[in-house]
Amino acid sequence: EDKVVQSPLSLVVHEGDTVTLNCSYEVTNFRSLLWYKQEKKAPTFLFMLTSSGIEKKSGRLSSILDKKELFSILNITATQTGDSAVYLCAVEADSGGSNYKLTFGKGTLLTVNP
Amino acid sequence: DAGVIQSPRHEVTEMGQEVTLRCKPISGHDYLFWYRQTMMRGLELLIYFNNNVPIDDSGMPEDRFSAKMPNASFSTLKIQPSEPRDSAVYFCASSKYLDRGRDEQYFGPGTRLTVT
Secondary structure, eight states: OOOEEOOOOOEEETTTTTTEEEEEOSSEEEEOOOOOOEESSEEEEEEEOOOOOOOOTTTTTEEEEEOETTTTEEEOOOOGGOEEEEEEEEEEEOOOOOOEEEEEEEEEEEEEEE | OOOOOOEEEEEETTTTEEEEEEOOTTTOOOOEEEEEEEEEEEEEEEEEEEEEEEEEOOOOOOOEEEEEETTTEEEEEEEOOOOOOOOOEEEEEESSSSSTTTHHHHHOOOEEEEEE
16 A cells, blocks of 8 residues: 655744655655645645756755655745645555556644744 | 636535535636545545546545536536535635646635535
8 A cells, every 4th residue: 555654743943943844655656746725725835856856946845755764845935924834745656557646645734834 | 817716606505405515617727626624634636527537536535525516617526425524714725737847726715614
């Protein structure tokens, strides 16, 4: 069974701190790894990673994938209160023919205090 | 574009009743996904459609759950009969592609279902 494990489950920091969120996975026929941010409503897409070692960056957020060690990290620098959310990691895998599976981790709840 | 539209936003129903959740994907998106999110199990993919055809329903928990997509702009997820353990937030999402590097999914606001 495919697994995606995120750590920590929750994290409380002060504005300005840098945080690193972790996602490890065990899947068959890996395609890509995705990061989402979920505030009060639906998840919103952050990054898709398919290749090892190539950092994706968007403002203060960045992410990298290690396909050998089967993990990814999401970094947020100079955190702001608006970064408070649940960050979800998901892994896409091929499941035969044109089928596809998506497995989510339980998420990391990040709270940024002023 | 209005984004993915789901209705109702909240539903409270009694055990044994039929529940129908509705979704309108983003126009032009060929893929539609139904998810369920609970505290215990996190976010789970239930089923997805390509061009209105169900491709993989292996995530559907049991026969009480069914999903249809009669046309490109409408899908339903039905639970009959509903049980308290079905209480969750149900998300619908759509994407244009399912190819490597191009399959960003856009989520709807979700339907919060409570079965008493």
